[in-house]
Amino acid sequence: MATLAREALKDADAERVLFRGRARWMIVLMGLCIGLLAVRLHQLQVVDHERYQTASNQNRIDIEPVPPVRGLISDRNGVLLAENRAAFSLQLIPERVPDVEATLLELSRVVALDEDDLNAVREQIRRQRRFERAVVRSYLSDQEAAAFAAQRHRFPGVDLYGELVRHYPFREAFGHVIGYVGRISQKDLERIDRDQYRGSLYIGKAGVERTYESVLHGQVGLQQSEVDAHGRSLRILDRDPPTPGRSLRLSLDADLQLLADAALGANRGAVVAIDPRDGAVLALVSKPAFDPNLFVTGIDQASYDALNSRGRALFNRALQGQYPPGSTLKPFIAIAGLHDQRAAPQHRVYCNGAFQLPGRERKYRCWKRQGHGHLNLADAIKHSCDIYFYHLAVDLGIQRLHDHLVAFGLGAPTGIDLPGEGAGLVPSADWKRAARGVAWYPGETVIAGIGQGYHLTTPLQLAVATAVLATRGTLRVPTVVDGQALPPLRILNRGELHWAQVIGAMEAVMQSPGGTAYATGQDAPYRFAGKTGTAQVYGLAQDDDAAVSAHEQPEALRDHALFIGFAPADDPRIAIAVVVENGGSGSRAAAPVARTVIDRWLEVGPS
Amino acid sequence: MNPLRPLLALDWVLLPCVLGLAALGLFMAYSAGNGSIANLQSQGVRVAVALAGMFVVAQLPPQLLARSAPALYGLGLLMLCWVALAGAIGGGAQRWIDLGFMRFQPSELVKLTVPMMVARYLSSKLLPPTRRQIIVAGLIILLPAGLIVQQPDLGTALLVGAAGAAVLFLAGLGFRFIGLSLLTGLCAAPVAWQFLHDYQRRRILTLLNPEQDPMGAGYHVIQAKIAVGSGGPFGKGWMQGTQAHLDFIPESSTDFIFAVFAEEFGFVGAMALLLLYAVILLRGFAIAAGGQDTFSRLFSGSLVLTFFVYLFVNIGMVIGILPVVGVPLPLVSFGGTSMVTLMLGMGMLMAIRNDRRLWSG
Numbered sequence: 001m002a003t004l005a006r007e008a009l010k011d012a013d014a015e016r017v018l019f020r021g022r023a024r025w026m027i028v029l030m031g032l033c034i035g036l037l038a039v040r041l042h043q044l045q046v047v048d049h050e051r052y053q054t055a056s057n058q059n060r061i062d063i064e065p066v067p068p069v070r071g072l073i074s075d076r077n078g079v080l081l082a083e084n085r086a087a088f089s090l091q092l093i094p095e096r097v098p099d100v101e102a103t104l105l106e107l108s109r110v111v112a113l114d115e116d117d118l119n120a121v122r123e124q125i126r127r128q129r130r131f132e133r134a135v136v137r138s139y140l141s142d143q144e145a146a147a148f149a150a151q152r153h154r155f156p157g158v159d160l161y162g163e164l165v166r167h168y169p170f171r172e173a174f175g176h177v178i179g180y181v182g183r184i185s186q187k188d189l190e191r192i193d194r195d196q197y198r199g200s201l202y203i204g205k206a207g208v209e210r211t212y213e214s215v216l217h218g219q220v221g222l223q224q225s226e227v228d229a230h231g232r233s234l235r236i237l238d239r240d241p242p243t244p245g246r247s248l249r250l251s252l253d254a255d256l257q258l259l260a261d262a263a264l265g266a267n268r269g270a271v272v273a274i275d276p277r278d279g280a281v282l283a284l285v286s287k288p289a290f291d292p293n294l295f296v297t298g299i300d301q302a303s304y305d306a307l308n309s310r311g312r313a314l315f316n317r318a319l320q321g322q323y324p325p326g327s328t329l330k331p332f333i334a335i336a337g338l339h340d341q342r343a344a345p346q347h348r349v350y351c352n353g354a355f356q357l358p359g360r361e362r363k364y365r366c367w368k369r370q371g372h373g374h375l376n377l378a379d380a381i382k383h384s385c386d387i388y389f390y391h392l393a394v395d396l397g398i399q400r401l402h403d404h405l406v407a408f409g410l411g412a413p414t415g416i417d418l419p420g421e422g423a424g425l426v427p428s429a430d431w432k433r434a435a436r437g438v439a440w441y442p443g444e445t446v447i448a449g450i451g452q453g454y455h456l457t458t459p460l461q462l463a464v465a466t467a468v469l470a471t472r473g474t475l476r477v478p479t480v481v482d483g484q485a486l487p488p489l490r491i492l493n494r495g496e497l498h499w500a501q502v503i504g505a506m507e508a509v510m511q512s513p514g515g516t517a518y519a520t521g522q523d524a525p526y527r528f529a530g531k532t533g534t535a536q537v538y539g540l541a542q543d544d545d546a547a548v549s550a551h552e553q554p555e556a557l558r559d560h561a562l563f564i565g566f567a568p569a570d571d572p573r574i575a576i577a578v579v580v581e582n583g584g585s586g587s588r589a590a591a592p593v594a595r596t597v598i599d600r601w602l603e604v605g606p607s
Numbered sequence: 608m609n610p611l612r613p614l615l616a617l618d619w620v621l622l623p624c625v626l627g628l629a630a631l632g633l634f635m636a637y638s639a640g641n642g643s644i645a646n647l648q649s650q651g652v653r654v655a656v657a658l659a660g661m662f663v664v665a666q667l668p669p670q671l672l673a674r675s676a677p678a679l680y681g682l683g684l685l686m687l688c689w690v691a692l693a694g695a696i697g698g699g700a701q702r703w704i705d706l707g708f709m710r711f712q713p714s715e716l717v718k719l720t721v722p723m724m725v726a727r728y729l730s731s732k733l734l735p736p737t738r739r740q741i742i743v744a745g746l747i748i749l750l751p752a753g754l755i756v757q758q759p760d761l762g763t764a765l766l767v768g769a770a771g772a773a774v775l776f777l778a779g780l781g782f783r784f785i786g787l788s789l790l791t792g793l794c795a796a797p798v799a800w801q802f803l804h805d806y807q808r809r810r811i812l813t814l815l816n817p818e819q820d821p822m823g824a825g826y827h828v829i830q831a832k833i834a835v836g837s838g839g840p841f842g843k844g845w846m847q848g849t850q851a852h853l854d855f856i857p858e859s860s861t862d863f864i865f866a867v868f869a870e871e872f873g874f875v876g877a878m879a880l881l882l883l884y885a886v887i888l889l890r891g892f893a894i895a896a897g898g899q900d901t902f903s904r905l906f907s908g909s910l911v912l913t914f915f916v917y918l919f920v921n922i923g924m925v926i927g928i929l930p931v932v933g934v935p936l937p938l939v940s941f942g943g944t945s946m947v948t949l950m951l952g953m954g955m956l957m958a959i960r961n962d963r964r965l966w967s968g
Contacts, residue, residue: 045874052836
C-alpha cells in the first residue's frame with residue numbers, strides 16, 4: 001500500500017526539475033573533465049612540444065623483437081632429427097627501395113627468382129608495414145650470396161641476412177612424425193600470441209613441430225636501440241635476450257624408424273611400434289612419405305600437387321589411415337568371450353567352412369573353404385578360423401562386442417601427442433541408428449566377429465590395443481616425446497588366466513607349426529606373440545563360388561595385409577602394428593616387417 | 608500513425624556529428640594502417656552495419672525500449688553466464704560467443720541493457736530513490752559488472768558501472784550518499800587491489816611512473832605521449848605521423864587511435880575533435896531534458912554520460928592521465944562491437960528525441 005501511495009504522489013514536474021538539476025551538475029563535471037583534457041593536451045602539444053619533437057625526430061628509441069632460436073629435436077639416443085642451419089636470405093625494406101618492381105626485376109638477374117618467389121614477396125610487402133623487412137628469397141647458395149654482395153651498392157634497401165633455417169636431415173623417414181615448420185600464415189596469426197612471434201619467421205605446422213610449438217619456439221627477446229628518423233639502427237642501448245626454445249628428445253629410435261621404413265619397401269602402409277611398458281612410441285612410419293624440408297621455405301604448387309597425388313604422401317596413414325582390422329581383432333574378441341563366459345578354452349566348434357544364422361539362407365564362409373574341422377579357442381586363433389568367431393560374436397552380441405573393444409581403446413583417438421589423429425570406428429546398434437538411421441542386422445554381428453563390416457582402426461590404435469594385450473590389461477596414452485609417459489589410462493581386469501590363454505594362442509600363431517605366421521615366427525630367438533589379418537578392400541561376396549586368389553587380382557583391389565604382435569611374450573618390450581595396403585595377406589606381407597623391427601629392437605634396445 | 612511524424616526519424620544535429628566521427632575513423636584507420644585498403648574495407652562494412660542499426664533503432668518508440676528492458680537485461684545476464692561457463696571449461700579468458708558468421712561480445716550488449724533496466728526500475732518509483740531502491744539498483748548494476756570483471760575486462764566493467772551509476776545520479780541520488788560511497792571506495796581500494804590481475808596492477812603502477820619500465824608496460828604510455836607531443840600545435844599532416852608509422856604506437860588503429868590523430872592534426876585538430884564531442888554531449892543532454900517520461904530522461908541521460916566516459920577515459924589514457932584500459936575512442940576507433948553499441952545508443956537518443964516531436968507535433 002505504501003508503494004501505491006508513493007506512486008500516487010509521483011509528480012512529473014518535480015521529477016523533471018530534479019532531472020534538470022542533476023543534468024546541470026553533469027554538464028559542469030563533464031566541462032571540467034574536458035577542460036582537463038584540453039589543458040593536458042596544451043601542455044603536451046604546445047608547451048612541451050619541443051621536447052617531444054626532439055624525442056620523436058632525432059633519436060627515437062626503437063624496441064625491436066629478437067626471435068628466439070628454435071629448440072632441436074632428437075631421437076631417444078640424441079640423434080638429431082630437426083636442427084637449425086645457418087643460411088643467407090635476401091630481404092628488402094620497402095620504404096627504402098625507390099621502385100620495388102624494378103628492383104625485383106634487377107635482382108632476378110643476380111639471384112634466381114621464380115614467379116612464386118616474386119608473388120610471395122609482393123604479398124608480404126602488401127601485408128606488412130613499409131619499414132618491415134620482406135623476404136625476397138631464402139636459402140641463397142654461397143655463389144648467389146657472393147654475387148649479390150659484390151653488387152650490393154646497386155640495391156638500396158636490399159640486404160643479406162643470416163638466418164637459421166630448419167633442416168630435417170632424415171628427410172622422408174621422419175616427415176610424418178616430426179612434421180615441419182613453415183612461414184607464419186594469416187591463419188596461424190589467429191591462434192598465437194602475436195607479441196611472442198614478432199620477429200619469428202617460422203611456426204610448427206605439422207607433427208611434433210606443431211604439437212610442441214610452445215616448447216620449441218621459446219620466448220622472444222627485445223633489443224632497445226637508438227634509431228634515426230628513417231628507422232635505421234644507430235646503436236644498441238639495451239638487450240633483453242630471447243630465451244631459446246627447449247630441445248625435445250623423442251622416444252623414437254632413429255635406427256628402428258629407418259629399419260621399419262626400409263622394411264615396408266615401396267609399399268604403401270604404416271608401422272607403429274610402442275614400448276608397452278610406458279606407451280613410448282619407438283617407431284612410427286607411414287609410407288609414402290614426404291621430405292619436410294620442402295615445406296620450410298615454402299613448397300611450390302607443382303611439388304605440392306605431386307605429393308598429394310602420388311599415393312597421397314601427405315596423408316599420415318599411421319594416425320589417419322582407417323582400415324578394417326580384419327582378423328587382428330580376434331584376440332581381443334577372444335578376451336571378451338572368455339571374460340563374459342561366452343567362450344571356454346575347452347569348448348570346441350566344428351568348422352565345415354560355412355556358417356548360417358538359424359533360419360537364414362545366407363552363408364558366411366571361413367577363409368579356408370574346406371573348413372578346419374573341430375577346434376577350440378586356441379586353435380581358432382592359431383588358424384584364424386572365421387567360423388569359430390562368427391559363433392562367438394553372435395553369442396556375445398554386438399553390444400558386448402562393442403563395449404569390450406572400446407575398453408581396449410579402439411574407436412576413439414588414442415590421445416597421442418601428434419595432431420590430426422583419426423578416431424576409427426567400433427560399430428554398435430546405437431551407432432548405426434544414429435549415423436545411418438537404420439536398425440542393426442544380425443548378419444552384421446556375424447562379420448563384426450572377424451573385424452569386417454563397419455569396423456575401422458588406425459594402425460596407431462591397433463598398436464596401442466596390442467600393447468594392452470602385451471601388458472595384460474594396461475591401456476596407456478602413447479607419446480612420441482621422451483619422459484612424457486602418463487599414468488595408465490585404464491586397467492582392464494579380464495583375469496590372468498584369460499590373458500595367458502589368448503597370449504599363448506598368439507604365440508602358437510607365430511611359433512607352432514600350422515600357425516598362420518609360423519613361416520615368420522618359427523626361428524625367432526625369443527617368444528613371439530602375434531596375429532595376422534587381412535582386410536577386404538573390395539567386397540567380394542562371401543558366398544561367391546568363383547574364388548579369386550589374392551595374386552590374380554589387380555593390385556588396387558588386393559586386400560590390405562595387417563599384423564599385430566609383441567615380444568618377448570613373457571616380458572613384452574615392444575608391441576607393433578603393421579598395415580601394408582593392398583599387400584594381399586597379413587602373414588606374407590605384414591608379419592615379416594614386424595619380425596625385422598622386433599629383431600632389431602630386442603637385439604640392441606634397452607632391456 | 609501521427610501524420611506529422613517524418614518518414615525517417617533522425618536528429619539533424621547528432622547525425623552529422625556521428626557521420627563526421629565515423630568518417631574521421633575511416634581516415635585514421637587508413638593512415639594507421641599505412642594505406643591498407645583491406646583495413647579500410649572491413650572498417651567501412653562495420654560502420655555501414657552500425658549506421659543501419661542506428662537508423663532502425665531511431666524509429667522505435669521509447670516505450671518499447673522501457674517495456675523490453677527486463678527481457679533484454681535478462682538475456683544479457685544469461686549470455687554473460689554462458690560466456691563465463693564456457694571460459695571456465697575452455698580455460699582462460701572468454702569474452703565471446705561464436706555465432707559462426709561472427710563473434711558476439713555479450714558485455715557490449717550489457718552496456719545498453721544495464722542503464723535501460725536501472726532507468727526502467729527507478730522510473731516506476733517516486734524519485735529521489737529510497738535506500739532500498741538504491742540497493743536494488745546497485746544489484747542490477749553489480750551483477751553483470753562483476754561477471755565482466757571476471758572475464759577479465761576492466762574497461763568494459765567500468766563503462767557498465769558508470770552507465771548504471773549515471774542513472775542513479777540523474778534520478779537524484781543524495782549527495783550525502785555519493786560522498787559516503789566515494790569514501791568507502793577509497794578505503795576499499797587496497798582490498799580491490801588484491802583482486803586485480805597482474806597486468807591491471809602493472810598498468811596502474813605504470814601510470815604513476817612510466818619511465819620506470821620503458822621496455823614493458825610503460826612503453827605504450829611513453830610512445831603515445833611522444834606521438835601526441837610531437838604533433839605540436841598544427842600537427843604533422845595526414846599520413847605523416849612518424850610515430851604511428853614506425854610502429855612505435857601499439858594498437859595504433861584501435862585504442863590508441865587518438866595518439867595518431869593528435870600527432871597528425873596537432874593541438875588544433877585535437878581541440879576541434881573535443882568540440883565535436885562537446886556538441887554531441889550537449890545535444891544529448893538537450894534531448895534528455897526534453898524526454899517525455901522519467902524513463903526517457905534517465906536512460907538518455909545515462910547514454911550521454913557513458914559516451915562521455917568513453918571519450919574521457921580513452922583520451923585520458925592516451926595522454927597519460929589515466930591508466931591504460933581497453934576503452935575505444937567513441938565512433939572513431941577501429942573495431943566492430945563497440946562501434947555498433949555506440950551507434951545503437953545514438954539511435955536510442957534519436958528515438959527519444961523523436962518521441963517529443965510525436966507529442967508536441
